[in-house]
Amino acid sequence: MLKVQNIQTYYGNIQALNDVTIEVGEGEIVALIGANGAGKTTTLMSICGITPPRAGAIFLDGDPIHGLSPENIVKKGIVQVPEGRRIFPDMTVLENLEMGAFLRGNKRQIEQDLNYVMTLFPILEKRQSQLGGTLSGGEQQMLAISRALMARPRVLLLDEPSLGLAPLIIKQIFEIIRQINKESNTTIFLVEQNANQALKLADRGYVMENGRITLVDSAPNLLSNVDVRKAYLGI
């Protein structure tokens, strides 16, 4: 469904991604793991058109999407929950959710989806008129995921959703990600440093080091891979 083919992405003259190739099938959960600075965030930002690749290609259902503007990529159904959540701090929870549906017109469907995300995360309903910046980290992550869902994504990209959260909240967030994938067959591409959790959730995984993909395998195989265990699972 989503195909990233030999992309090279630069920040000025500094190369951040070198020949990165990733494939995510329809309905799959695929994890991308790697150390800090490996290029995971850059990969997602390249897919979304924020840092377009200088070379290579990106396809959605066979159609090239590299070179499209970020808003046109969102229109195609690729939606990101970015690292650090990036809630609009001076907008209310409800406004943040509305911004997620910015490109949609059908008011009734938007209303339905609002109800849906509020049943996924009941806390958001309680907080709906509070400013986004006043939420706790866990609540912000729930809001960030919900905001992305408000766009009715076909492919959901998540950048380190567990970052800085308590173990119990992480468990809840990962459970919801699984549920989103199951219930609406949303394709999930998950970036994590928390390799253990991510690989338990995912069907397949990629390992990234210094801007290159160094390993691709099924999630269970990666979990039992000696190198992966040493480098990312701390065993």
Added chain:
Amino acid sequence: MEYFLELFFSGLTRGSIYALIALGYTMVYGIIQLINFAHGEIYMIGAFVALIVAGVCTIYGLSGFAILILAAAIAAVYAAAYGYTLEKIAYRPLRGSPRLSPLISAIGMSIFLQNYVLLAQTPDFLPFPRLIPDFAFMDDVAHIIGSPELVILVTTLITMVLLTLLIKKTRVGKAMRATQQDLNMARLVGINVDRVISLTFVIGSVLAAIGGVLVASYIGQVSFYIGFLAGIKAFTAAVLGGIGSIPGAVLGGLIIGWSESFAAGYISSDYEDVLTFVLLVVILIVRPAGILGKVRKQKV
């Protein structure tokens, strides 16, 4: 007491005009962190367009008030076109370059526009017709607040209410706020931020043009240079209130208007301009983020 009230309303009138212009600085800064030094020139161009429209209308014998509205409308359209073009040719190509580059470009555009009007029109002051009549119902209070002041206050109030509604309630207003709070995140929810930035310049320019027309008909003259001082004072108002903050721009404008008016009234009019810059220096030392400004971390 009456003298105090007179100064109060004259300060309020000036202040509301500074606020109107300051909104343009603050909105643009809020979104792209650029101080648009050419903003004062947009105000000046608005006043000039109004002068030309007023000249033509007078030939056709329209009433002062009708001319004022027509002149303001046409000036607003012109200013919007200038603001839009300015961003497109002088700032957009420099996006992503070091912050100093668009700033220098802004100063260059300011000098260019001043000299363009200087050459195309005249280096001298031109008389601007008195378009605001004296209303009969204002007779009793005319020694405290005149009809022109009333018109200016009502116009700026309506303009600011409309702006607030636009920003708070409408889809484009929400897109503007989102872009201001996190530009790349706004792109990730599908907002075309280029369009939002253009719109911000257009709105700021329209506000400046309205201010230009009101001031010109209040003071009774225009020149190619009026944008400089008005621009610097409005910019000071924006910084004073907290650049990037819309209520801050209004507050800053009013504070400067009042301090000028009271300084001129109780001390000497020699001090009114000095005071603005003393305020600017003090605020930069005591509270660099401005009265209502927030110190926010830079986001990538």
